[in-house]
Amino acid sequence: MDGFLSLFEQYDVAGAFWINIQLTFWAAIWSLLLGTLLALFRISPIASLQWFGATYVNIFRNTPLTIIIAFGVLALFGQLFVSLSEDFNLNFFRLAILGLSLYHAAFVCEAIRSGVNTVPLGQAEAARAIGLSFLPAARLIILPQAFRGAIAPLGNVLIALTKNSTVAAAGSVAESAGLMKTMIEFRSDMVIPIFFTFALGFVIIVIPIGLLTTWASKKLAVAR
Amino acid sequence: MTRDTQSGTPSSASNSPAQPLVSLKNVNKHFGELHVLKDINLEVARGEVVVVIGPSGSGKSTLCRAINRLETIDNGEIRIDGKVLPAEGKALAKLRADVGMVFQSFNLFAHKSILENVTLGPVKVKGMKVNAAKDLAMSLLKRVGVDNQAQKLPAQLSGGQQQRVAIARALAMQPKVMLFDEPTSALDPEMINEVLDAMVSLAKEGMTMIVVTHEMGFARKAADRVIFMADGQIVEQAKPEEFFTNPQSDRAKDFLGKILAH
Numbered sequence: 001m002d003g004f005l006s007l008f009e010q011y012d013v014a015g016a017f018w019i020n021i022q023l024t025f026w027a028a029i030w031s032l033l034l035g036t037l038l039a040l041f042r043i044s045p046i047a048s049l050q051w052f053g054a055t056y057v058n059i060f061r062n063t064p065l066t067i068i069i070a071f072g073v074l075a076l077f078g079q080l081f082v083s084l085s086e087d088f089n090l091n092f093f094r095l096a097i098l099g100l101s102l103y104h105a106a107f108v109c110e111a112i113r114s115g116v117n118t119v120p121l122g123q124a125e126a127a128r129a130i131g132l133s134f135l136p137a138a139r140l141i142i143l144p145q146a147f148r149g150a151i152a153p154l155g156n157v158l159i160a161l162t163k164n165s166t167v168a169a170a171g172s173v174a175e176s177a178g179l180m181k182t183m184i185e186f187r188s189d190m191v192i193p194i195f196f197t198f199a200l201g202f203v204i205i206v207i208p209i210g211l212l213t214t215w216a217s218k219k220l221a222v223a224r
Numbered sequence: 225m226t227r228d229t230q231s232g233t234p235s236s237a238s239n240s241p242a243q244p245l246v247s248l249k250n251v252n253k254h255f256g257e258l259h260v261l262k263d264i265n266l267e268v269a270r271g272e273v274v275v276v277i278g279p280s281g282s283g284k285s286t287l288c289r290a291i292n293r294l295e296t297i298d299n300g301e302i303r304i305d306g307k308v309l310p311a312e313g314k315a316l317a318k319l320r321a322d323v324g325m326v327f328q329s330f331n332l333f334a335h336k337s338i339l340e341n342v343t344l345g346p347v348k349v350k351g352m353k354v355n356a357a358k359d360l361a362m363s364l365l366k367r368v369g370v371d372n373q374a375q376k377l378p379a380q381l382s383g384g385q386q387q388r389v390a391i392a393r394a395l396a397m398q399p400k401v402m403l404f405d406e407p408t409s410a411l412d413p414e415m416i417n418e419v420l421d422a423m424v425s426l427a428k429e430g431m432t433m434i435v436v437t438h439e440m441g442f443a444r445k446a447a448d449r450v451i452f453m454a455d456g457q458i459v460e461q462a463k464p465e466e467f468f469t470n471p472q473s474d475r476a477k478d479f480l481g482k483i484l485a486h
Contacts, residue, residue: 130344
């Protein structure tokens with residue numbers, strides 16, 4: 001037991017998880033914004049925007065996240081010298097957020113589109129009939145109802161994002177999966193407890209997200 | 225003035241009382257193989273109430289929806305108040321604001337209160353001040369008898385109440401013409417009259433109305449003209465009394481025989 005507790009003195013486990021939480025937080029915001037925009041493209045009446053939205057989703061949804069994150073560090077930064085901060089660590093942190101956001105935006109887009117499918121066609125027709133053009137109709141009538149119908153699938157994307165934030169280790173961000181690897185390397189006497197510690201950490205972070213989105217999806221459901 | 229201009233340019237003809245408010249010329253539409261509107265010609269005068277009846281699948285709903293371009297047409301021309309219906313974009317939205325529409329399934333905005341349903345159009349489309357829009361909305365809701373429900377959500381109202389709100393929502397845009405697409409078909413029998421009453425009083429006030437319905441009582445009470453459609457064509461049109469007592473075409477006789485048999 002003492003050996004187990006010494007792990008926490010030796011390594012900043014909570015700090016590593018805090019990095020994952022921050023990665024998740026920022027990537028959630030950016031992917032929500034980008035995913036909403038993509039969903040708007042996909043339901044718009046303009047064929048070229050529909051095409052762009054569909055192409056984006058098919059490319060990013062079908063590419064492994066590890067490749068996207070590694071591309072950020074090795075290609076964007078390493079080859080093309082794209083830098084998002086003067087600070088070395090902050091740069092990798094932001095590149096990881098960029099990769100996570102680009103990847104999860106595809107899933108957010110599809111979650112919102114499934115939400116749009118919960119909105120009866122008559123809602124859009126009524127909006128058009130009182131003289132709203134596409135954007136106001138989407139902003140005032142369709143998307144508010146679509147979001148409320150998409151809370152559960154969006155929650156699933158957020159849960160996946162939380163766990164996928166560990167892939168940022170591939171992008172040289174010192175988060176929990178990276179720390180776990182280090183700890184296993186130096187404390188091979190504690191391999192199994194280390195695994196369980198990190199598994200438990202994620203369960204503790206993710207369970208409230210699931211509970212919250214389930215509650216919110218019921219609470220905010222549009223009565224018809 | 226030369227002889228040539230006597231036929232009238234669209235701009236000079238606009239707003240003259242003699243000109244039809246709604247006119248359809250040689251309108252055709254297909255759903256795939258199905259020819260749903262066949263060479264439709266129709267003119268509706270200002271203040272006229274036209275009831276469109278016919279068997280299901282006759283194209284009457286499509287006709288109604290084509291007038292504010294919820295359905296596109298293949299060819300032909302539709303004019304509202306002299307202006308050709310624009311294809312898409314801002315111009316179409318602007319024109320739709322002048323055409324009120326009431327749907328079979330009400331289509332009230334499910335996430336907005338009754339009051340918000342009615343104020344949304346005036347505020348967001350016409351740029352009316354929120355307080356002025358609220359006053360207008362309350363007076364319209366009062367007129368259709370649902371002002372005491374203003375703060376509720378649509379799902380909390382009965383079908384008849386929802387449809388009356390839908391009428392108020394359309395009226396809030398101060399439309400030139402109102403389209404009704406089977407407004408009572410989704411209602412329980414005991415709620416049909418409250419909606420029809422609101423429509424009759426609207427007709428009496430001089431609103432131009434195109435009403436797709438099976439309510440013969442409404443047609444007799446409020447319509448200036450009945451149009452009978454079958455298989456995508458206007459088969460017959462006449463004053464209501466004349467049409468119901470002395471239909472000319474076999475299709476109309478057959479149809480009336482079926483619906484009046486019970």
